[in-house]
Amino acid sequence: METIHLQQTLPEVFAGRDAITSDVWHQDLTLKKGEFYLIEAASGTGKSSLCSYLYGYRQDYQGIINFDGRNIRSLSINEWVKLRKQSLGILFQELRIFPELTAYENVQLKNRLTGFKKKKEILAFFERLGIADKTNEKAAKLSFGQQQRVAFIRTLCQPSDFLFLDEPISHIDDENGSIMGRLLTEEALQQGAGVIITSIGKHINLNYNCVLKL
Amino acid sequence: MNRLVWKLLRQHISIGQLSGFFLANFFGMFIVLLSVQFYKDIVPVFTEGDSFMKKDYIITTKKISTLGSITGQSNIFSEEEIKDLKAQPFTRSIAAFTPSLFKISAGVGMQEAGIHLSTEMFFESVPDSYIDAKLDKWNFKKEMHIVPIIIPRNYLNLYNFGFAQSRNLPKLSEGLIGLMQMDIIIQGDDGNTAQYKGNIVGFSNRLNTILVPQSFMNWANKTFAPDKEPQASRLIVEVKNPTDTAIIDYFRQKGYNTEGNNLDAGKTTYFLRLIISIVAGVGLFISVLSFYILMLSIYLLLQKNTVKLENLLLIGYSPAKVALPYQILTAGLNLLILLLAIGGVAWTRSYYTDMLQMLLPQLEAGSFIPCTITGVILFLAVSLLNIMLIRKKVQSIWRNKEH
Numbered sequence: 001m002e003t004i005h006l007q008q009t010l011p012e013v014f015a016g017r018d019a020i021t022s023d024v025w026h027q028d029l030t031l032k033k034g035e036f037y038l039i040e041a042a043s044g045t046g047k048s049s050l051c052s053y054l055y056g057y058r059q060d061y062q063g064i065i066n067f068d069g070r071n072i073r074s075l076s077i078n079e080w081v082k083l084r085k086q087s088l089g090i091l092f093q094e095l096r097i098f099p100e101l102t103a104y105e106n107v108q109l110k111n112r113l114t115g116f117k118k119k120k121e122i123l124a125f126f127e128r129l130g131i132a133d134k135t136n137e138k139a140a141k142l143s144f145g146q147q148q149r150v151a152f153i154r155t156l157c158q159p160s161d162f163l164f165l166d167e168p169i170s171h172i173d174d175e176n177g178s179i180m181g182r183l184l185t186e187e188a189l190q191q192g193a194g195v196i197i198t199s200i201g202k203h204i205n206l207n208y209n210c211v212l213k214l
Numbered sequence: 215m216n217r218l219v220w221k222l223l224r225q226h227i228s229i230g231q232l233s234g235f236f237l238a239n240f241f242g243m244f245i246v247l248l249s250v251q252f253y254k255d256i257v258p259v260f261t262e263g264d265s266f267m268k269k270d271y272i273i274t275t276k277k278i279s280t281l282g283s284i285t286g287q288s289n290i291f292s293e294e295e296i297k298d299l300k301a302q303p304f305t306r307s308i309a310a311f312t313p314s315l316f317k318i319s320a321g322v323g324m325q326e327a328g329i330h331l332s333t334e335m336f337f338e339s340v341p342d343s344y345i346d347a348k349l350d351k352w353n354f355k356k357e358m359h360i361v362p363i364i365i366p367r368n369y370l371n372l373y374n375f376g377f378a379q380s381r382n383l384p385k386l387s388e389g390l391i392g393l394m395q396m397d398i399i400i401q402g403d404d405g406n407t408a409q410y411k412g413n414i415v416g417f418s419n420r421l422n423t424i425l426v427p428q429s430f431m432n433w434a435n436k437t438f439a440p441d442k443e444p445q446a447s448r449l450i451v452e453v454k455n456p457t458d459t460a461i462i463d464y465f466r467q468k469g470y471n472t473e474g475n476n477l478d479a480g481k482t483t484y485f486l487r488l489i490i491s492i493v494a495g496v497g498l499f500i501s502v503l504s505f506y507i508l509m510l511s512i513y514l515l516l517q518k519n520t521v522k523l524e525n526l527l528l529i530g531y532s533p534a535k536v537a538l539p540y541q542i543l544t545a546g547l548n549l550l551i552l553l554l555a556i557g558g559v560a561w562t563r564s565y566y567t568d569m570l571q572m573l574l575p576q577l578e579a580g581s582f583i584p585c586t587i588t589g590v591i592l593f594l595a596v597s598l599l600n601i602m603l604i605r606k607k608v609q610s611i612w613r614n615k616e617h
Contacts, residue, residue: 057528077533077612084530096525098222109218110529158530 001067001087001161004031004054004194009063011046023212024050026063033161033194036206040199041214047198048093050214051166054196055090056080085114089160089193093167095151099140103131103150106139107157114158125153128179145171152180156187162194163187169204181206216535219526223539226518231511236547238504243555243592245497251559251585253490255570257483271344271420272451273473274465290445295468299451304458310446311338311423312431315439317401320412322394332397337363338423339431344450347416354430360411361398364425367417388417402438421450422473455484505596508547509603512540516607523611537601537608544600552593559585 006029010020020026024039025046031037041047052058053065056072065072067083075083097106104122111117126132129149134142139150148171155163163184169177181204188195197204198214276289291310300308314337321332342349347364354361374385396412418425435444453461465472516523526536560582 055528077609081530081532084528090528092528096528098522098525100222100225101218105218105221109216109222109526112216112218113530154529 001083002033003066003068004162005029005064005066005069006031007064007066009053009061009065011049012060012062014046015062022214024214029212031162031194031196034188034192035209036188036195036197038197038199038203038206038208038211039214040203040211043200045214047200047214048166051090051092051164051198054162054164055088056083086159087161089155089158089163091148091151091155091163091165091168093170095144095147097139097147097151097154099138101139102136103139103142103146104135106150107154110154111157116159117157122153122157125156125183128183129153130176130179143171145173145176148172149176149180152183156183160187160191160193162196165195165197165204167198167200169202170200177202177204180204219531219536220539222522222526223519223536225522226515227543228511228515231507231514232547235504235508235511236551238507239501239548239596240551240554240558242497242499242501242504243551243589244558246494246501246592247555247559247585247589248562249490249494249497250588251563251582252566253486254581254584255563255567256486270453270455272453272461273420273422273448274451274470275448275473277469277471289447291447291449296446296449299449299464302460302464304453304455304461304464306452306454308449308451309341309344311340311448311450312428312435312444313338313447314426314431315435315442315444316403319399319401321397321399335398336424337426337431338448339426339428340421340450341428344421344452345416345418345425346420347418349416351413351415352427354427354433356433359409360413361426361430362415363396363412364416364418364421365414366422367419368422370417400434400438403441406438408438423448501592501596505599508544508600512544512600512604513607516540516604516611520611523608527612533605533608533612537605540604541601544604545597548593548597548600552589556586556589 006024006027008026008028010025014020014025022045023029039047039050049058049061053061056075059073067075098109101109103126107122111122123132123135126135129152131142131146131149134146134150139147142150148168152165152168155165165184169180172180184195184204185206187193195206197206276291278289296308296310299305318335318337319332320335321330342352345352345364352362352364370386370388370391377383378385391414394414396414398410398412400408400410402408435442523536527533563582
């Protein structure tokens with residue numbers, strides 16, 4: 001997948017508003033593979049909505065979103081499943097970690113599906129993000145910040161054309177934040193993936209090609 | 215199946231609900247299978263070896279009264295009478311017995327012993343489809359000069375248990391009788407005679423006469439009594455439902471006699487069928503209820519695990535993959551129930567087959583296939599329905615997120 005094209009897209013809940021000043025909503029915007037985007041937003045401007053539209057689990061928007069010229073409303077269940085396995089990586093704001101599984105099992109759950117990373121590579125991620133001692137800990141026992149890092153590792157365990165990260169470092173200290181930034185850059189460059197990061201303030205320092213105000 | 219997925223999805227499985235389903239469905243299945251098997255095993259006791267789907271036949275004649283004999287009243291069925299009987303709503307099909315119109319004498323002899331017994335005789339024939347004996351040797355070939363014959367089983371019993379018993383003569387089995395040959399001499403109206411060998415190829419419970427193939431009879435009547443036309447004095451009627459009171463009323467009103475206890479046996483099997491249908495119906499009902507319990511339990515499980523299912527779908531698992539553990543769970547349970555129910559039927563059956571063997575020694579051991587087939591059909595139907603419903607439910611979870 002090369003491009004994501006938003007044409008006059010707007011969440012339905014905003015439809016009643018008169019003036020919308022945004023670089024994303026009600027614009028003609030093309031996101032390209034291989035480029036880094038930062039979407040800055042105040043709370044309640046539809047940041048998570050954007051991610052959910054692009055990841056295909058909500059459709060309450062107006063306008064058109066195209067993947068490589070194809071309207072994503074017409075994608076079938078199987079096509080979405082394939083996209084989520086092979087093209088689109090996401091780090092949810094609410095993480096969607098399974099508390100009853102260990103940190104490593106949470107990552108394995110995804111990696112089993114894609115077979116993308118070796119166990120050694122995954123453990124190296126844990127090591128670099130400073131949670132190596134939590135590998136076999138139940139996710140329920142981890143702090144939100146630690147869970148955020150586990151979810152981040154899970155996001156990297158698949159081939160991606162685009163990586164969405166919804167407030168990835170909201171609960172992470174600056175040092176780990178910059179480690180995450182490095183890991184993300186390495187992975188994205190290696191795969192030539194596009195990166196779309198949302199933030200309401202604190203954000204990972206990367207070489208963004210474009211900063212958009214939502 | 216992914217171990218981690220199962221680890222997640224098995225949470226909230228209610229052992230209580232599943233064992234409730236398990237027991238209910240087991241009993242339901244067991245009752246259904248046992249009634250099918252029991253019916254299959256017990257029916258031959260009433261029909262005495264007739265086919266599984268016993269057809270019901272009535273053999274009828276006109277009454278022979280003393281007055282009728284003196285006045286020379288005919289006991290022949292006319293064309294109209296046959297047509298009328300055929301038109302009755304209870305009749306499925308009808309055929310006439312064809313009598314032989316020529317003289318026959320049959321003899322059994324042992325040349326070595328110098329014994330030769332011979333007697334005057336008669337033959338009758340009915341179309342082959344009405345005969346309740348094996349028909350593999352039932353064909354007449356003119357050039358072979360052999361006529362296959364079927365005699366009533368009663369005759370053999372009469373000899374074995376009446377005559378032979380009282381005279382200390384050897385008893386004859388059906389197989390041994392089949393080895394003996396009779397000399398049959400036919401004499402036509404014009405004095406022509408012909409000699410044939412007669413072979414007894416079978417025994418009939420239903421037809422109380424000495425039967426030869428219809429093809430032989432047609433040919434012989436034409437050859438040896440060309441001037442006469444065979445007339446029907448006995449009819450065989452295949453009826454739809456032997457308990458139909460209209461049959462009795464009709465025969466009484468017309469003054470016809472019926473032969474044998476076919477009507478009674480027919481009634482017995484009919485009621486047996488009715489009772490077993492009711493029992494099997496109850497079993498099916500229990501099965502349906504238990505199926506309902508299972509579906510409720512699985513739905514509840516899916517409901518409780520909705521968030522997990524959603525998350526699995528979001529990290530890239532397909533609805534099919536997510537539904538699979540539950541589908542395997544239900545199909546596995548159903549399979550276990552099927553095997554247990556079949557085992558249970560086999561075990562129960564071992565108790566009553568001994569009794570049946572004592573009642574009816576000549577009964578062949580019935581097969582276990584009907585019970586198995588019924589079980590497999592039930593299993594497939596229930597499992598497929600389960601699998602389909604689970605898939606639909608998971609897909610609805612996917613859609614709930616999408617709107």
